[in-house]
Amino acid sequence: MRKIKARTKWFVPFIAILLILAGCQSVGGLDVNKVLLGDLDVKSSESSMTLSLNAVPAAGISAEDKEIVDLINSFSLDVSNMKLQDNGNISAKGTVGYKQLKLPFTFFMDKEAIVFTVEGAKQPFYYPIQNAEDMVGIEGLDPAKTEVFSKQLTQFVVKNLLNPSVINVSSVNEAVYGQSMNLTKLHTEVTGDELPALLKGFLKSISTDSEGFTQLISGLYDYLYPVIQAEDVDLGELLGLGAGQIPLEDKEAVVTVLHDAAKLAIDTVLLVYDKQLDNLYESTPELKTVLSKDTKLQVDVFVDSGLHVRKQNIDLLVALPASEDLPLQSISFKAESQIWNIGGPVTADVISTEGALDVSALQLTPGETLRNFEAGSDVHRLMKEDFGMTKKSIGIAPDDDYYYPLVEGNTTYVPLRYLAEDLDATVEWDAVNHAINVTEDVYGDKLVFKIGSSVVTINGATVKLDQPVFVDEYGDAYVPLRLLAEALHATVEKDADGWIYIERD
Structure with missing residues (x-):
């Protein structure tokens, strides 16, 4: 060819x-x-x-x-x-x-x-x-x-x-x-x-x-x-x-x-x-x-x-x-x-691909994209602040058929993986410790949720949950929505009709 x-x-x-x-x-x-x-x-x-x-x-x-x-x-x-x-x-x-x-x-x-x-x-x-x-x-x-x-x-x-x-x-x-x-x-x-x-x-x-x-x-x-x-x-x-x-x-x-x-x-x-x-x-x-x-x-x-x-x-x-x-x-x-210099001796200036990033093979998250640029550079600032690369908006209805939120007391629980991945975080299963490791996309914060445990670790610090992390009949691990969203640098608001709005700058 x-x-x-x-x-x-x-x-x-x-x-x-x-x-x-x-x-x-x-x-x-x-x-x-x-x-x-x-x-x-x-x-x-x-x-x-x-x-x-x-x-x-x-x-x-x-x-x-x-x-x-x-x-x-x-x-x-x-x-x-x-x-x-x-x-x-x-x-x-x-x-x-x-x-x-x-x-x-x-x-x-x-x-x-x-x-x-x-x-x-x-x-x-x-x-x-x-x-x-x-x-x-x-x-x-x-x-x-x-x-x-x-x-x-x-x-x-x-x-x-x-x-x-x-x-x-x-x-x-x-x-x-x-x-x-x-x-x-x-x-x-x-x-x-x-x-x-x-x-x-x-x-x-x-x-x-x-x-x-x-x-x-x-x-x-x-x-x-x-x-x-x-x-x-x-x-x-x-x-x-x-x-x-x-x-x-x-x-x-x-x-x-x-x-x-x-x-x-x-x-x-x-x-x-x-x-x-x-x-x-x-x-x-x-x-x-x-x-x-x-x-x-x-x-x-x-x-x-x-x-x-x-x-x-x-x-x-x-x-x-x-x-x-x-x-x-x-x-x-x-x-x-x-x-x-039309028709003259011209040599194009080669840029080596050694150490270069192949953008055709990647689907970069906002955090992965930003990490390819120096934090203090103009491009980094433009992408994050001017172009709003890290901005996210999520709306969850009381009867949402994707998140299937569960309300117990004053706490709303959602499937950990769904919300975390929608906020660009990486979710990994630790079979040895029976835990779910979450890595925040932009700042790299580390969260560890253990199935059946009422304690979550956020960047090494422990936070007490109202009830242990539980798994529903479909195998989805449920955690408190507000705690997860805020740990992933998002804000949470709820209106009078029960809609929950999650925003990340």
């Missing part, structure tokens, strides 16, 4: 953006198609990138919602150096901004694993990369063909998309990694109210581009043939034409049938496009705000004489309808990137 190839163009989202905007192969003498396809051919490079968000609150926003908006606006990502090696290895280093903090991180990916670190971690973390079949659950998938089909898809989409109202090319001088360069700047803008017409124009163009559509489906056939063959799919039955009507091996017949079916579907959509769009606006009036002139995407792409992208700036602003659930006027996304 092949391993997944680590090379991937994830350093900037520029391909998807350009496919939305650049609707012809040449704009002002710049061959957009060659730019896109040339970028897919880049085997090695270095780059940097910054990302940020900006949410604009609606008028009269509450203090609580304003706090959430401030948190959104504090987020940023700064990748100071990303390296793409010609063997497909990728490394990156940078910082994640949150509130007033800057959290440094490093990242490395090869064909075997993804490895990353963050300041304050006691060791690196890694996630093994399985073969493609295991990861996506599709037998016969060949990742080597992905790049070929990506080029075909890119070429087809760029050929058939229409230009937005604003698209132009100019010559500029820009600094890339400290070096002044003469570049070609492609500037594009598209507003939300243009998108429906652009999509309709794209569908019309596809419908009439029989040759291009056929070539695309032919490429898709080559890409997916091993998958369909491995899955033993009957295309005739799948398309409703009858079992055995389309031999999988007959490429020409398969491509023809798929082309005709896809074209019929597109033509059907075009017949009802305007009516369905009106119905959508009527049923979802909020969409008129999102798809209005106030929503705007602006992209500046800077290309060198070799048709390589060297810089790009993306600014997306989305207008939002007034809503109590989302008290925002708009939210915007900005990304800036630059790339250098």
Whole structure:
């Protein structure tokens, strides 16, 4: 089985953006198609990138919602150096901004694993990369063909998309990694109210581009043939034409049938496009705000004489309808990137997996997660205090059919294991001493309950119980709810209806 190839163009989202905007192969003498396809051919490079968000609150926003908006606006990502090696290895280093903090991180990916670190971690973390079949659950998938089909898809989409109202090319001088360069700047803008017409124009163009559509489906056939063959799919039955009507091996017949079916579907959509769009606006009036002139995407792409992208700036602003659930006027996304050393000698910075934590094989509790970070580190504090990683809320009804609480006198008893494990504690049976050992998840407190004993040990100290620990007819050991919960750093409250609420910060 092949391993997944680590090379991937994830350093900037520029391909998807350009496919939305650049609707012809040449704009002002710049061959957009060659730019896109040339970028897919880049085997090695270095780059940097910054990302940020900006949410604009609606008028009269509450203090609580304003706090959430401030948190959104504090987020940023700064990748100071990303390296793409010609063997497909990728490394990156940078910082994640949150509130007033800057959290440094490093990242490395090869064909075997993804490895990353963050300041304050006691060791690196890694996630093994399985073969493609295991990861996506599709037998016969060949990742080597992905790049070929990506080029075909890119070429087809760029050929058939229409230009937005604003698209132009100019010559500029820009600094890339400290070096002044003469570049070609492609500037594009598209507003939300243009998108429906652009999509309709794209569908019309596809419908009439029989040759291009056929070539695309032919490429898709080559890409997916091993998958369909491995899955033993009957295309005739799948398309409703009858079992055995389309031999999988007959490429020409398969491509023809798929082309005709896809074209019929597109033509059907075009017949009802305007009516369905009106119905959508009527049923979802909020969409008129999102798809209005106030929503705007602006992209500046800077290309060198070799048709390589060297810089790009993306600014997306989305207008939002007034809503109590989302008290925002708009939210915007900005990304800036630059790339250098294209095709040059680049060596990704390896992060060793020795002593690293395999996060794919673990289901970590909050305490186990926190213990992987230094107690005084910013990440540890953020996870515990800001993100509330250790918070727990449990509600128990008087007739709860999970906990089956038993009340004797003023004491409520519950199955020890159920409540302890729901509070992330570890529960172990000590057969020699006929005892149940409980280890609290976050702070590591030790509790020992002995069956038939009215004494419990908590961190070495003995506590007297009103009655001995007992076992019900189903084999569940019952202990006082309040004592167990509070020993596991939770609070207990009971309302007038007999409901019990357990909270842990």
